[in-house]
Amino acid sequence: MKEEREIIEEAVSPLKEAGAKAPELKGIPTGIKGLDELFFTTKMTKKGVKKVPLGGIPQYAVMNLTGISDTGKSLIVEQFAITQAKLDIPTAFITVETPAAFLAAALKNRAQAMNIDYNTIENNIIIIDAASYRSLREELPTLLDTLAYAIKQYHIKATVIDSVTGLFEAKEMMARSIVRSLFNFMKKWYQTALFVSQKRSGHEELTAEAAGGYAVSHIVDGAMVLSKKIINSSYDERLYKKPIGEIVRLFRIDGCRMCGHDTDTHIMEITETGLVKIGPSLKALRG
Amino acid sequence: MPVITPQEIKTQDIDALAVRVFLKSLEMIGGPRKLILYRNLTWIPSLLEAAYSVVLANEYLKTESEIAEFLGLTRQTVRNILRADPELVMKKLEGELKEKDLKAHTAGGLAKLAYQEIKEGRDHLTIFADLVIQSSEALGITWPIEVLRRLKGIDFPVTKEVLLKKLEGIKIQDKSMEELLEKLNYPIKSPAHLLKEIRINLENA
Numbered sequence: 183m184k185e186e187r188e189i190i191e192e193a194v195s196p197l198k199e200a201g202a203k204a205p206e207l208k209g210i211p212t213g214i215k216g217l218d219e220l221f222f223t224t225k226m227t228k229k230g231v232k233k234v235p236l237g238g239i240p241q242y243a244v245m246n247l248t249g250i251s252d253t254g255k256s257l258i259v260e261q262f263a264i265t266q267a268k269l270d271i272p273t274a275f276i277t278v279e280t281p282a283a284f285l286a287a288a289l290k291n292r293a294q295a296m297n298i299d300y301n302t303i304e305n306n307i308i309i310i311d312a313a314s315y316r317s318l319r320e321e322l323p324t325l326l327d328t329l330a331y332a333i334k335q336y337h338i339k340a341t342v343i344d345s346v347t348g349l350f351e352a353k354e355m356m357a358r359s360i361v362r363s364l365f366n367f368m369k370k371w372y373q374t375a376l377f378v379s380q381k382r383s384g385h386e387e388l389t390a391e392a393a394g395g396y397a398v399s400h401i402v403d404g405a406m407v408l409s410k411k412i413i414n415s416s417y418d419e420r421l422y423k424k425p426i427g428e429i430v431r432l433f434r435i436d437g438c439r440m441c442g443h444d445t446d447t448h449i450m451e452i453t454e455t456g457l458v459k460i461g462p463s464l465k466a467l468r469g
Numbered sequence: 470m471p472v473i474t475p476q477e478i479k480t481q482d483i484d485a486l487a488v489r490v491f492l493k494s495l496e497m498i499g500g501p502r503k504l505i506l507y508r509n510l511t512w513i514p515s516l517l518e519a520a521y522s523v524v525l526a527n528e529y530l531k532t533e534s535e536i537a538e539f540l541g542l543t544r545q546t547v548r549n550i551l552r553a554d555p556e557l558v559m560k561k562l563e564g565e566l567k568e569k570d571l572k573a574h575t576a577g578g579l580a581k582l583a584y585q586e587i588k589e590g591r592d593h594l595t596i597f598a599d600l601v602i603q604s605s606e607a608l609g610i611t612w613p614i615e616v617l618r619r620l621k622g623i624d625f626p627v628t629k630e631v632l633l634k635k636l637e638g639i640k641i642q643d644k645s646m647e648e649l650l651e652k653l654n655y656p657i658k659s660p661a662h663l664l665k666e667i668r669i670n671l672e673n674a
Binding site: 282286289304305307308309310311315317318321322323324327328330331332336353355356359360363 | 470480529532
């Protein structure tokens with residue numbers, strides 16, 4: 183047994199060498215109206231640097247989607263999975279809350295609302311039912327090995343987990359370790375991933391703080407924060423242009439280390455058919 | 470819509486890894502014979518508990534309470550195991566070996582070191598060599614048997630010079646070991662790493 187310190191030479195590399203392996207910055211369409219235009223890249227022009235929409239979330243990004251209950255997190259990831267499947271991108275859907283059969287029913291409804299033929303997508307969404315199988319929910323190595331198997335078997339390129347919070351129920355002190363393991367796994371397997379993270383109602387609205395655990399949002403590439411608000415004053419009525427007693431939903435990108443993004447708070451709408459749309463920013467609404 | 474079936478769920482074997490960690494920690498204290506010599510085989514249950522604790526905490530991200538419940542220990546004992554300082558344990562080991570009861574932090578320190586060794590590919594060498602020798606005989610590949618027999622007693626990672634001395638004279642598929650050792654990537658971290666490097670070089674020859 184040697185107690186000598188070891189130099190990890192492989193961990194040191196010049197930027198040029200690492201850059202040669204860098205993935206291309208490309209947008210992955212989410213299927214959420216109004217969202218894809220909120221991520222940007224830049225382009226050098228004769229007039230200077232120009233902001234160019236990315237057309238989706240960055241490829242290979244691992245994003246947290248966080249909010250309290252009934253803010254539309256599951257709807258967003260379902261729309262995302264259906265959109266990927268429609269684009270012929272095999273997508274893993276790790277369901278921690280809803281058993282597979284019920285998730286399939288929800289996806290069928292969602293596809294109908296999106297005017298997408300269910301038969302064209304059903305083979306491209308691969309469900310890993312952690313809601314029904316305790317070992318997948320409670321033993322992280324089992325979940326990761328099963329996901330690795332599914333990625334190889336079905337050539338999966340995108341992964342959704344609804345929700346990561348379900349993987350550390352009653353042990354939030356492990357949240358960072360669990361999310362770190364999941365994040366590293368997604369990077370190793372070149373996945374574009376969305377993690378649904380449930381936020382406690384006691385936490386401040388529209389912040390990623392404590393989203394699904396202590397400092398979890400620091401680990402992932404970015405966070406999208408959802409919230410809702412009841413109109414309970416004339417000021418709110420004037421600002422949100424909604425009558426008193428109604429609910430408005432809000433959306434904000436809390437950060438993305440892979441590309442530029444819109445920083446405003448936007449109105450978010452869930453239509454009667456259950457589709458999520460990102461609306462104007464509050465700044466634009468106020469005029 | 471494809472749903473991953475129960476047969477496709479890749480359940481990991483906690484026991485296998487915990488036993489590997491246990492055997493490695495036993496090897497690190499000098500093997501079972503050393504425990505027999507000091508008449509303290511009572512250490513064995515504590516070493517096994519520590520091995521399970523370290524595996525459950527590091528691989529399965531289990532909390533202290535969950536580990537305590539699984540092993541039937543108190544939470545404080547699990548905490549002592551998981552918070553043990555491995556370096557300190559190795560320094561105090563000779564003295565500790567004369568004690569009848571193994572302290573939780575000593576067992577924990579040993580298990581943590583053993584887990585780290587396993588993760589770096591250095592299993593209990595005698596057991597590893599024995600299993601590879603049996604498999605090699607079954608598959609009719611004889612060179613790993615000779616290589617592993619000669620490696621007994623050496624510490625890993627190992628340099629080219631040590632290997633040249635230990636494996637002198639062996640021939641594999643008409644290639645001398647000296648010729649093969651020239652082409653390997655050093656340092657060799659474990660016996661498994663050495664066998665893999667030799668195999669790759671034979672395939673590329």
